Amino acid sequence: MSKVLVLIEVSQGAIANTAVGLLAAASRLGEPIAVLAAKPGTDLAAQLGALGAAQVYLAETDQAGELLVTPEVDALASAVEALQPAAVLLANSPDGRDTAARLAVRTAGALLVDAVDVKLDGQRVVATHSVFGGAYAVDAAVEGGLAIVTIRQGAIEGKAEPASGTVTTIPLTVDGSASAAIDEVNAATEASSRPELRGATRVVSGGRGLGSGEAFELVEQLADALGAAVGASRAAVDAGYVPQTHQVGQTGITVSPQLYVALGISGAIQHRAGMQTAKTIVAINKDEDAPIFDIADFGIVGDIFTIVPKLIDEINARAH
Amino acid sequence: MKIIALVKQVPDTGGERKLDASGLLDRDASERIIDEINERSLEVALSYKDTNKQTEVVLVSMGPADATSTLRKGLSMGADSAIHIVDDSLAGSDAVRTSAVLAAALKDTGFDLVVAGNESTDGRGGVVPAMLAERLGVAQLTHLNSVELSEGSVSGIRSTDNGTLTAHAQLPAVISITEIAAEPRFPNFKGIMTAKKKPVTVLSLADLGVETAAAQSVVVSATARPARAAGKKVIDDGNAATELAEFLAAERLI
Ligand SMILES: Cc1cc2nc3c(=O)[nH]c(=O)nc-3n(C[C@H](O)[C@H](O)[C@H](O)COP(=O)(O)OP(=O)(O)OC[C@H]3O[C@@H](n4cnc5c(N)ncnc54)[C@H](O)[C@@H]3O)c2cc1C
Ligand SMILES: Nc1ncnc2c1ncn2[C@@H]1O[C@H](COP(=O)(O)O)[C@@H](O)[C@H]1O
Numbered sequence: 001m002s003k004v005l006v007l008i009e010v011s012q013g014a015i016a017n018t019a020v021g022l023l024a025a026a027s028r029l030g031e032p033i034a035v036l037a038a039k040p041g042t043d044l045a046a047q048l049g050a051l052g053a054a055q056v057y058l059a060e061t062d063q064a065g066e067l068l069v070t071p072e073v074d075a076l077a078s079a080v081e082a083l084q085p086a087a088v089l090l091a092n093s094p095d096g097r098d099t100a101a102r103l104a105v106r107t108a109g110a111l112l113v114d115a116v117d118v119k120l121d122g123q124r125v126v127a128t129h130s131v132f133g134g135a136y137a138v139d140a141a142v143e144g145g146l147a148i149v150t151i152r153q154g155a156i157e158g159k160a161e162p163a164s165g166t167v168t169t170i171p172l173t174v175d176g177s178a179s180a181a182i183d184e185v186n187a188a189t190e191a192s193s194r195p196e197l198r199g200a201t202r203v204v205s206g207g208r209g210l211g212s213g214e215a216f217e218l219v220e221q222l223a224d225a226l227g228a229a230v231g232a233s234r235a236a237v238d239a240g241y242v243p244q245t246h247q248v249g250q251t252g253i254t255v256s257p258q259l260y261v262a263l264g265i266s267g268a269i270q271h272r273a274g275m276q277t278a279k280t281i282v283a284i285n286k287d288e289d290a291p292i293f294d295i296a297d298f299g300i301v302g303d304i305f306t307i308v309p310k311l312i313d314e315i316n317a318r319a320h
Numbered sequence: 321m322k323i324i325a326l327v328k329q330v331p332d333t334g335g336e337r338k339l340d341a342s343g344l345l346d347r348d349a350s351e352r353i354i355d356e357i358n359e360r361s362l363e364v365a366l367s368y369k370d371t372n373k374q375t376e377v378v379l380v381s382m383g384p385a386d387a388t389s390t391l392r393k394g395l396s397m398g399a400d401s402a403i404h405i406v407d408d409s410l411a412g413s414d415a416v417r418t419s420a421v422l423a424a425a426l427k428d429t430g431f432d433l434v435v436a437g438n439e440s441t442d443g444r445g446g447v448v449p450a451m452l453a454e455r456l457g458v459a460q461l462t463h464l465n466s467v468e469l470s471e472g473s474v475s476g477i478r479s480t481d482n483g484t485l486t487a488h489a490q491l492p493a494v495i496s497i498t499e500i501a502a503e504p505r506f507p508n509f510k511g512i513m514t515a516k517k518k519p520v521t522v523l524s525l526a527d528l529g530v531e532t533a534a535a536q537s538v539v540v541s542a543t544a545r546p547a548r549a550a551g552k553k554v555i556d557d558g559n560a561a562t563e564l565a566e567f568l569a570a571e572r573l574i
Pocket of ligand 2: 446
């Protein structure tokens with residue numbers, strides 16, 4: 001069975017939650033090998049067998065967490081040389097993409113970005129992409145070199161079977177002379193009890209129609225009644241109603257939930273690109289001609305400030 | 321300081337975007353414009369030039385012959401000159417190849433800083449800037465929500481999946497910015513007039529001497545998903561919230 005490397009990202013001292021999906025994807029293609037760059041003495045490698053890693057390639061360097069992606073690139077490049085894998089999988093996060101990009105150049109491989117699925121076609125790794133907001137499904141493969149694939153967070157369901165996770169530790173010397181250095185890490189301050197937007201099964205989003213940051217609470221109240229994550233249009237973000245991390249759309253997060261509720265959002269094509277693969281779309285907008293209604297399964301032409309409070313009451317009444 | 325602003329021409333996303341039968345972008349399906357993210361990344365370079373008059377800002381773009389209009393837009397905003405890489409054989413290049421071509425041009429021009437967008441609107445790869453840094457042997461500092469530039473170094477706030485981090489790098493470096501880093505200026509009349517006289521150098525692949533890569537990504541198939549149809553639309557008469565709750569209950573969503 002061919003070897004498939006998975007880059008494990010570390011987030012706030014713990015294994016990032018993207019590891020589960022990446023190892024699951026790798027297990028469908030071959031033997032999953034976790035690659036981890038960590039400071040000596042970090043005790044994370046032992047957890048990876050339970051997530052499906054047959055082997056763990058632990059590259060120890062003091063520079064891990066100090067330099068921006070360079071330790072990860074060096075760790076993967078060394079693992080590629082030592083193990084000759086058929087493919088390398090990384091999360092489609094900012095760090096994952098930068099690492100993948102540099103690795104593709106260094107190994108003279110080719111890159112497939114933002115895959116929502118991977119499969120084997122004979123010996124070849126084929127990645128499926130969902131492009132233009134889900135308007136097209138595109139399958140792509142790599143010819144003539146190593147396939148390096150970044151995988152959209154939350155796209156791969158399920159888990160790999162637990163495996164032995166045999167750890168091989170190698171010392172890694174990282175040259176930081178041409179690397180950005182990390183000064184400080186700030187975790188998102190919102191300690192929220194709400195579900196995370198990325199990968200959420202229900203999303204309630206608000207747009208410019210909310211009119212103010214205070215009024216945006218209405219979006220949060222409906223989200224809480226439905227157990228949903230909170231999203232927003234770019235206009236709502238630009239107006240400062242919510243932080244940019246809530247932006248859904250072409251230049252924000254792409255969601256594919258069971259239920260998407262759009263409140264006071266016109267439905268510009270760039271917004272739709274981030275949500276139109278939702279299973280059920282509900283829209284409330286006072287403009288009868290708003291384009292969001294073209295893709296809504298249930299649309300209400302009316303005022304969010306009168307309808308949403310009533311809807312919350314209805315939902316709460318049914319919950320009892 | 322010499323700043324290279326990488327700009328790309330993309331189809332206007334205000335229109336419907338299409339893929340052709342081979343899974344490549346159908347460039348005739350919509351109007352082509354300068355990528356909005358590159359107006360913002362150019363703005364980062366120009367605002368440094370506003371306070372540091374010695375700064376030279378050079379636009380570099382790889383794209384079809386008609387990308388000149390994109391370069392003129394950047395020149396009218398205030399860039400000093402432009403380099404346009406045009407070659408028929410570059411149509412459909414993947415990111416690895418694009419970065420090889422851009423890197424060859426940048427090695428020739430020289431630079432202190434390269435400013436790019438975090439993601440192009442059409443490719444959405446978000447990988448060209450890091451590839452360039454690797455090829456040029458310089459630091460990469462990508463996805464910046466804010467940029468602090470000085471004579472010898474660059475720093476900024478980088479957006480990550482679970483928050484932000486601050487980081488810095490010595491120049492020369494490649495940075496990319498997110499859409500919240502800068503609001504682009506509008507070209508003024510003087511800018512539009514002087515843009516016509518600013519130099520645009522056109523280069524072909526032969527001028528750059530880039531070898532073809534061994535590995536490449538290839539499209540195996542492209543399938544259009546059926547368009548979504550509109551469902552029920554009700555005009556609120558005071559009862560719509562109840563109807564919606566009933567709909568959600570019937571769909572087992574509440
Ligand atoms: C390159 C590029 C990238 C972009 N990326 C994104 C992206 O990632 N995400 C994104 O969302 N946008 C993006 N945009 C912006 C996009 O084009 C729209 O400008 C934006 O989505 C509009 O947000 P909106 O619907 O909240 O605002 P508007 O278009 O102003 O719509 C507000 C709506 O609220 C309704 N309304 C007002 N008051 C009420 C009320 N009391 N009750 C009910 N309805 C009411 C109005 O009828 C209107 O339809 C991008 C644009 C560009 C050019
Ligand atoms: N063909 C190109 N010409 C000039 N700059 C480019 C080109 N392709 C990508 N870039 C730059 O790289 C950034 C990220 O692009 P991408 O990696 O394609 O998402 C863009 O915003 C541009 O600044």
